[in-house]
Structures are given as C-alpha cells and as structure tokens.
Amino acid sequence: MGSFTSAPKMVNDDVQDDDVDFEGIRTVEDMKQRCRKELAALPPRIERNFPSERPANSIRVLQWNILSQSLGEHNDNFVCCPLEALDWRTRRYRILEEIVEFNADIICLQEVDHYQFLSRALRTQGYEGIYFPKPDSPCIYIKGNNGPDGCAIFYRVNDYELIKVETRIVEVWRVQSNQVVILTMLRHKATDREICVATTHLKARQGALLSTLRNEQGKDILDFLENNIDGADCPIIIAGDFNADPTEPVYSTIRSDPRFGLDSAYRCDGIVQGAEDAGQEPPYTTWKVRGEGECCQTIDYVFFSRRHLGVKQVLPFPTGEQIGPNRVPSFQYPSDHFSLAVDFDLLPSSDASQADVVLNKLLCV
Secondary structure: OOOOOOOOOOOOOOOOOOOOOOOOOOOHHHHHHHHHHHOOOOOOOOOOOOOOOOOOOEEEEEEEEOOOHHHHHHOOOEOOOOHHHHOHHHHHHHHHHHHHHOOOOEEEEEEEOOHHHHHHHHHOOOEEEEEEEOOOOHHHHOOOOOOOOEEEEEEEOOOEEEEEEEEEEEEEOOEEEEEEEEEEEEEEOOOOEEEEEEEEEOOOOOOHHHHHHHHHHHHHHHHHHHHHOOOOOOOEEEEEEOOOOOOOHHHHHHHHOOOOOEEEHHHHHHHHHOOOOOOOOOOOOEEEEEOOEEEEEOOEEEEEEOOOEEEEEEOOOOOHHHHOOOOOOOOOOOOOEOOEEEEEEEOOHHHHHHHHHHHHHOOOO
16 A cells, blocks of 8 residues: 555544444445435435436546535525524435435545544445545534534545545645645556546635635645656546636646646536537536625536546536525535536547547647
8 A cells, every 4th residue: 555644633523423323224225215214304405417327437526515514504604595404414414315326436525524424324335535624624613513624535445446645735835724635546446547536625715815825725736746646647636626716827727737637527528518618617516695695606626637538428517497596505405516526438548648639629728
C-alpha cells in the first residue's frame, strides 16, 4: 500500500447515528426499502432519468455536496424550507436514498458531518471510504453539532483497490486555509490501470477577493496533484463544490493547465451529444432561497483528463417545475446542491492522444 496521511482529530464524537442499525441489509433494494420505510410520511424524492445500470466497461462517478446538517439546520437560513424537512432523523435517509439510486463506482461528497452513518450504510453496499474534515469547521461552533464537516470519497471494493491516499489542507499564498482536498489512487481491477480521484470544497461567498482566493486554492490543488501522481500518465478525476461559476478564474485555471488536460464532464457531454447549448455548463447545480434572496448557480463540477477518459452520459438536472417554487432543500430533496453523476469510458492508452485531438476539434479545450 502507499502512504496514508492521518486526519486531524475530531473536536466532537460522531455519535448521533448510534441509533441506526443496518443489520440484514445487503442489496441496493434492501437499502431502498429501508429508506422508503423511514420516509413513508414524506413526498417521493425528485426523480431524475438516469439508468441504475452502468454501461459495460464504464466508470460511474457521483459528485454531491450533501449539505452539512449543522449548517443547514442552524446557519444557512433557508427561509423557504420547513424546519421539519431539515430534521436529521429523516433527512439522513433521503441523502442515502439519493446516493444508492445511482449505483456509482466512486462517490465524492462534501459537507459531510455524519461520516459514520454514511460509512456504515455504504459498507452494506460494498463501499469503503476515506474522510478528511476541515481544520476549523464552522460546524464545531454550533450547539449540538456532530463534529466538523469535511470531504469524503467512497469506492467499490470489488472493483477497485486503494493504492494510495493523500490529504491536504489547501494553501493560499503558502498559508493554510480552511479548505481540504482528498486524493486517492485506485487500481481498476478489470483493466489493472490506476486512476487518480480527488475531491475538494473551495472557499464560499462572492466578491473579487474571494474569487482570487479560490483561484489560488485551485492552483495549490493542481500542484498537489502533480506531486502525488508520481509522473504517472493516468486518468484523473477531480470532483467537488468549487463555489465558483464558469466565469471565475479558478474554472479556467483548472481547464487550461497544460500538465493534465482537464475539462468539465457536463460541458463536454453537451458537445459530444450535439446539444444546442453544446460547450456550456448546466444552468444550475444549486438552487436555493436564503434570507438575502434566491440563488441559482452552477458551482459544482466533475473535471476529468481528456486524454484518458471519454464522457458517455451524465445525470440530468431536475427542472424548475420538479424542484418547486421554494427550491431546495425541501421534503423532496435533502440538499441545496444537486448531485452530479457521470459515466466515463476508460480509453485505451493507444487511443488517448487521438481522443484529445477529436475533443479539441470540438472546442472542448
């Protein structure tokens, strides 16, 4: 095994889910039935048209900021969301329902402050995980919190072997920030190829200074990536909540870095499918109403290395009508961010350079 960096010690114990027992749950249908039972009093989840079965030889990645329980319930001021919709006793099952629905190989999550619950639940589905909390999470200052929030990656143990884990507190001008990144090297057992998967959650809030800080964080993450892939010419996936719309510098910084040839999966899917809005990001990945007003933005991404991976299909976003006038979170959806899912083709090494040429011709640069 490779090197493993220990996570900072949690301030509070993650014990609020000790009442949950997953004994007897083995299959996806078992878990769905459990969720349906726990959520019987609520309206059904927002349905999104995406096949649960993955295409042959593909890699399915799920990306989602699940919304910290402490922040969502006490800090985020979702003025149109009933408090009952934020009750953790039911919301945890709505989160779990969304995750298992899409049957991903690799799951990247942010704002995780109930890691033990997710870890125990997803272990019944064949996943193992890695968690890394923020060094000074705002959650720990909230009464009744369950510990800090952070990032997590889960992977299917039957299909992937964990080779290496590295974690980092992201720096800005060589000074540690309060954001983190997890990097994993996974061996895809079917092809014996190593894949680098990383997840992060960049600094929030708007303004020129915050935009500059996010760009510096992006640069630091790219340097961290280079230092930990050991010069390997391997597929790369970086998924996360970047808190930056496509006009911000960090978006172009990530996509234009010549070391990796990264692009955004949702943007490239439009080009591959020949959509009218080809080459554009979706109109929103988060849609909420806070005290200061309504916010509809695209700030979550799944970046990938064009030379090694092809976009097969992506999970579509729900329509405004499906979401409803009060937006999210809601009784039907547990987070203020929508999940992203991408099916990637793992390209043969001999096809990598040709794939890059084709995508460049399609303006996916």
